[in-house]
Amino acid sequence: MAQELVFFKYIDDPNQHKIDTYIEHGGYQAIQKVLKDFKPPDVIAKVKESGVRGRGGAGFPAGLKWSFVPQNTGKPIYLACNGDESEPGTCKDRVIMENDPHMLIEGIMICCYAINAHHAFIYIRGEFAFPAARVEGAVNEAYAKGYLGKNIFNSGFDLDVVVHTGGGAYICGEETALLSSLEGSRGNSRIRPPFPAVSGLYKCPTVINNVETLSSLPSIFNNGIEWYRSHGTEKSPGTKIFSLSGNVNKPGNYEVDLGTPLSYVINELGGGMQDGHKLKAIIPGGSSTPLLMPDQIDTPLDYESMAAAGSMLGSGAIIVIDERCCMVWALMKLINFYAHESCGRCTPCREGTAWLKQLINRIENGEGQQGDIELILDACDNIIGRTICPLGDAAVMPTRSFIKHFRDEFEYHIEHKTCKVKTDYPFV
Amino acid sequence: MILKESTIKEIKTRMVRYPSRRSAILPALTAAYRQVGHLNNAVYKEISRVIEIPYVEIAEAATFYTMFPKHEVGKYLIQVCHNISCSLRGADNMLLYLQEKLGIKMGETTPDNLFTLISVECLGGCSAAPMMQINQDYYEDLTREKIDNILADLRAKADEEGK
Numbered sequence: 001m002a003q004e005l006v007f008f009k010y011i012d013d014p015n016q017h018k019i020d021t022y023i024e025h026g027g028y029q030a031i032q033k034v035l036k037d038f039k040p041p042d043v044i045a046k047v048k049e050s051g052v053r054g055r056g057g058a059g060f061p062a063g064l065k066w067s068f069v070p071q072n073t074g075k076p077i078y079l080a081c082n083g084d085e086s087e088p089g090t091c092k093d094r095v096i097m098e099n100d101p102h103m104l105i106e107g108i109m110i111c112c113y114a115i116n117a118h119h120a121f122i123y124i125r126g127e128f129a130f131p132a133a134r135v136e137g138a139v140n141e142a143y144a145k146g147y148l149g150k151n152i153f154n155s156g157f158d159l160d161v162v163v164h165t166g167g168g169a170y171i172c173g174e175e176t177a178l179l180s181s182l183e184g185s186r187g188n189s190r191i192r193p194p195f196p197a198v199s200g201l202y203k204c205p206t207v208i209n210n211v212e213t214l215s216s217l218p219s220i221f222n223n224g225i226e227w228y229r230s231h232g233t234e235k236s237p238g239t240k241i242f243s244l245s246g247n248v249n250k251p252g253n254y255e256v257d258l259g260t261p262l263s264y265v266i267n268e269l270g271g272g273m274q275d276g277h278k279l280k281a282i283i284p285g286g287s288s289t290p291l292l293m294p295d296q297i298d299t300p301l302d303y304e305s306m307a308a309a310g311s312m313l314g315s316g317a318i319i320v321i322d323e324r325c326c327m328v329w330a331l332m333k334l335i336n337f338y339a340h341e342s343c344g345r346c347t348p349c350r351e352g353t354a355w356l357k358q359l360i361n362r363i364e365n366g367e368g369q370q371g372d373i374e375l376i377l378d379a380c381d382n383i384i385g386r387t388i389c390p391l392g393d394a395a396v397m398p399t400r401s402f403i404k405h406f407r408d409e410f411e412y413h414i415e416h417k418t419c420k421v422k423t424d425y426p427f428v
Numbered sequence: 429m430i431l432k433e434s435t436i437k438e439i440k441t442r443m444v445r446y447p448s449r450r451s452a453i454l455p456a457l458t459a460a461y462r463q464v465g466h467l468n469n470a471v472y473k474e475i476s477r478v479i480e481i482p483y484v485e486i487a488e489a490a491t492f493y494t495m496f497p498k499h500e501v502g503k504y505l506i507q508v509c510h511n512i513s514c515s516l517r518g519a520d521n522m523l524l525y526l527q528e529k530l531g532i533k534m535g536e537t538t539p540d541n542l543f544t545l546i547s548v549e550c551l552g553g554c555s556a557a558p559m560m561q562i563n564q565d566y567y568e569d570l571t572r573e574k575i576d577n578i579l580a581d582l583r584a585k586a587d588e589e590g591k
Contacts, residue, residue: 167493184450427518
């Protein structure tokens, strides 16, 4: 299965992050074409037609999101590019930012022209010092060439792009928390409505798009809708980067057409199970997505098929778990994360994730009591759907799924005060 | 004064890129952290003067963001990812190895003030696990041998700089 690459086309060129190399490889042609031949509403129409969906996790159609921005408020319109990539298992945006930052900048230009924004912010998680430096270097190069700033490509269109780094908070990848953080506040999420498209950054209309989503735009305008839709499926067009991690022989970031079977990524690209170990379960779309079991390994990697299989495509972070893993231990790792990362603003999430953490840790530590599993599920019922943002749901989904598929391991833990499977992954 | 002229200059350069001065809080905290190595009330007060935002708002924001240590740490802050992808590749045992190698427990600093060891949530290096961050740099696909070399190199670098 040969794959035509978009994001990784020049992944092996060590100079791809430099503007001259990017231009040599056909870069900044798409934005010039867009500025010359398209009116902003036509760009939105074209992006709608392409069917490109948000690559941050939700899969919302990008063109539709842009069309929600009111053009008559008299307020400035902003674009916030989400590069806060923090969902455990996810490390794909980083590859674009490090290796092909101009592709992202060109995508930002196209989006800003379409929505009539003259100011874009790239929010990058604070720990990503190197990717942020790469993106900032690229932004500076683009300014030096006159590609950013006033009257870009003599079109009369002005655009400023600012690189902004975070402070180590997963929640800031949630769109409203990202805006709070960008405004200089604690990263608390906000109640919707109003939606950011109407009242976002500095209470102005704002579009928030993921790095990978924006980076796919130049290829769409260079190669056309038909070409783009020849990749992927009818409802999930295009290619996507999948971050493969865990117990496989060759973990890595792999770009494939949406709709590619999960088994192809794990067995062909990832070289199969690590040292011949046995597949136990797969977290297919980042740590918040429900488990897939070994008999579901051929599920196509697209939004619809993953939903039909009872999980989510999410951010495309495939975490492979083998038979050496105690599932109570694994869930503890996930829940400790969500309890730590809850912003604390709403009670069901703040208290609920703390309860989940306490209960799951005590089971793992051999102090579990009869009724703990029911108590965990009860806490889940009181979190899901009751929070300001999806972080609470993100803690509940894996919890329910782990208990559904591996309830015997939780019960064994409570009864015998120890693991059914003793986890001890070696470090050599 | 704690903040150097170059740090203040960087903060001011970044500040003017935003429609609101308040947005400069995180960039200012980042610049200060990279210079000082940690943040505290004295730093917030200086930032407050530079960007002309009340001290309490700086402190309010800073205490939310766990990436910035709020007390003094060693010259090299070792942050090991302990989340799922790294754990499936031996992060628990890597943490034991680091503690043994440095002769300290989690959260402690070596007596020579060179290394502080902590574990943190996912750093986005999942496909190159196990991994760790030391100050601003990522170290990935780690093995015992790589850790030995990394620590030796940092010790040599510190010696050269006369600490």
